[in-house]
Amino acid sequence: MEAQLTAVVVDDHPAVRAGVAYWLGAGTPPITVAASGEDVRVAWIGDGATADVVILDLHLGGPTPALGDLRRLVEAGRRVVVYSMRADDETALTCLELGALCYLTKAEGEEHLVEATRAAGRGDPYTPPSLAGALAGDRSDHRPALSARETEVLVEWFQSESKDFVAQRLGITASTVNSHLERIRVKYAQIGREAPTKAALVARAIQDGLIGVEDL
Amino acid sequence: MADDDRLFANIRIVLLAVTAVVQTGLNAPPLLRHQADYRPAWAENAAFAVLALVTVVCAVWLLRRRPLPTPVALGGAVVVLAASVVATAAQPADGYFLDVHWSFGLVGWHLIVLLVDRVGVLVGALAAHVLTSVTQFVLVGDHDRAEVGGAGVVVLSVLGFQSAIVVITLVLRRQARLAALVAADRDRIATRAALAEQWERDRRQTFAGQLGATLPLLAGLADGALDPSDEGTRRRCALAATQLRRLFAENDDVPDPLVHEVKACVDAAERRGVEVSLAVSGTAVAIPTVVRRELTGPLVVALSHARTRARVSVLRTDQEVRVAVLADTEPGDGIVSTSPLVQVESGTYGPRTRMEARWKPN
Structure with a gap:
């Protein structure tokens, strides 16, 4: 059996830290919270430094999002799930560009957080519905070109919050929905600044045959 | 602004009419009466004709309620001043500013008609007119105190009367502008009120329409x-x-x-x-x-x-x-x-x- 997945939780609210630890521990298999604290330092020292996944609140007591902390963690090769109060698209897209594997709003609950953490543990991206909405509504100039089907999957996922429903609507399987979402994220990983997580994502997508070398 | 423009067009016509009446009613009889006194009379008659002609030319624009174009106004003023100099020069030495010197008052009226839209130029032109006339009066020879006093009274009364006309005209114009502004304001407020009322009515209807199910x-x-x-x-x-x-x-x-x-x-x-x-x-x-x-x-x-x-x-x-x-x-x-x-x-x-x-x- 594989070693248990570990996470470090950085959030300035004790109740959120406790809640996240409970959700992660209650999953099957459970995810262990190795360390937690209100300061990003917990992710760099002691048990936090070796945790597989960093769950990072973007707004640590200040009005400005902790994008610098996110960038440093990602550059050190850490797999980061951003867990934020704010649902604004621009911040979400910036976090993806910096190399976060997931941007999750606190309005999205347990199920998404556990799944995002588990995906991050494998180095995989996870796209919750609100992030799908942000990607579908992305109007920036450098956004990657998505196929009509990919856009449809994003929109349907954003609208329904249910992959089974998306699959039913589009007449595809739930796993095809997932691979569409993954391919979209690989496309996004190829734009903006370079990051180890993004490079790994693209490399694995090629290995898995999700995209071809000619797509690069 | 249309109201005060209309008013001022009327004022210009009145000034034009006054000038025409003064020239034909008050100035033509002395000119005819004193034909023998002028040296020479033809200069005097030519000046009279030129002044009449200026009035007619001005009428072309003013009767159509248009202001005079700048070249006409300024050119006319020069012509009028020249006519004044000629007419004054042909006066008998003892006739300055008296009945025989019909042109002195009339030229003032002409200048007012020509330059009423350009007050600064008008004041300058009237001053030039008075100064040249007085200079000609001085140059023509010695005058005793009674003559000088008489001339002064005539100059001052003519000048005073004409200045008063100019001032009244300007005040009227200012008042008309203010009135027009107030009227425009009132119209704007009335329009806004009407619009608000319409909006309110529309709103009521929309609400009533959408309350259908309720x-x-x-x-x-x-x-x-x-x-x-x-x-x-x-x-x-x-x-x-x-x-x-x-x-x-x-x-x-x-x-x-x-x-x-x-x-x-x-x-x-x-x-x-x-x-x-x-x-x-x-x-x-x-x-x-x-x-x-x-x-x-x-x-x-x-x-x-x-x-x-x-x-x-x-x-x-x-x-x-x-x-x-x-x-x-x-x-x-x-x-x-x-x-x-x-x-x-x-x-x-x-x-x-x-x-x-x-x-x-x-």
């Missing part, structure tokens, strides 16, 4: 024709309540009216105990009120049919605006839209009903 429902409940415990009645109430909330939100002044309206609908559903998750993506775009009404209209119906849970989403991309609801509803509640602007699609998927309203700008 009034028969209230009447039915009041009459006892509808049973409040009946599921159908409850659903109609839910619909009416959501419609009213949306209607109240419609005219609020907020940065993102679409999301504001959608939130009002969601709020109405949540008050009924429906668990609603709302997601908004993309930045606000300008949506005409009519389109907004048609985007949220189907949402109102879909939400009023939701039983326990609903997912509401607003997505705005660079190409379109999409409002969608996925809710657990009673079967058989199709939503039909007849709107040419907004494309509405709805369908049942097992226990859930999906509705989507899409609008593409352009």
Whole structure:
């Protein structure tokens, strides 16, 4: 059996830290919270430094999002799930560009957080519905070109919050929905600044045959 | 501004008429009477003719209620001053500023007619006229005190009278401008009031039109024709309540009216105990009120049919605006839209009903 997945939780609210630890521990298999604290330092020292996944609140007591902390963690090769109060698209897209594997709003609950953490543990991206909405509504100039089907999957996922429903609507399987979402994220990983997580994502997508070398 | 322009055109005509009357009524008789005294008389007659001609030329513009063009006004003033010098030079030495010197007062009137729109030039021209006449008077020979005194009285009285006319004209013009401004202000206020009234009337009609579903429902409940415990009645109430909330939100002044309206609908559903998750993506775009009404209209119906849970989403991309609801509803509640602007699609998927309203700008 594989070693248990570990996470470090950085959030300035004790109740959120406790809640996240409970959700992660209650999953099957459970995810262990190795360390937690209100300061990003917990992710760099002691048990936090070796945790597989960093769950990072973007707004640590200040009005400005902790994008610098996110960038440093990602550059050190850490797999980061951003867990934020704010649902604004621009911040979400910036976090993806910096190399976060997931941007999750606190309005999205347990199920998404556990799944995002588990995906991050494998180095995989996870796209919750609100992030799908942000990607579908992305109007920036450098956004990657998505196929009509990919856009449809994003929109349907954003609208329904249910992959089974998306699959039913589009007449595809739930796993095809997932691979569409993954391919979209690989496309996004190829734009903006370079990051180890993004490079790994693209490399694995090629290995898995999700995209071809000619797509690069 | 049209009013004061009209008034000033009238003033110009009056000044022109005064000049013509003064020339023919007051100045022609002495000219004819003293033909023998002038040296030579033909110079005097030519000056008279030139001045008459200037009046006629001015009449071409002034009678059509137009101001004089600058070349005509300035050229005319030069001609008039020259005529004055000629007429004055032909005076008998002892006739200056007396009955025989008909041109002195008349030239002032001509200058006023020509230059009344250019006050600075007018003052300069009148001063030049008086100065040249006085200089000619001085140069023509020795004068005793009685002559000088008489001349002074004439110069001052003519100058005083004509200056007074100029001042009155200017005051009148200023008053007319002020009056025009006040009138324009009053018109603007009246227009605004009328617009506000119209808006209020429109608003009332719109409300009355959109209250359509509510009034028969209230009447039915009041009459006892509808049973409040009946599921159908409850659903109609839910619909009416959501419609009213949306209607109240419609005219609020907020940065993102679409999301504001959608939130009002969601709020109405949540008050009924429906668990609603709302997601908004993309930045606000300008949506005409009519389109907004048609985007949220189907949402109102879909939400009023939701039983326990609903997912509401607003997505705005660079190409379109999409409002969608996925809710657990009673079967058989199709939503039909007849709107040419907004494309509405709805369908049942097992226990859930999906509705989507899409609008593409352009």
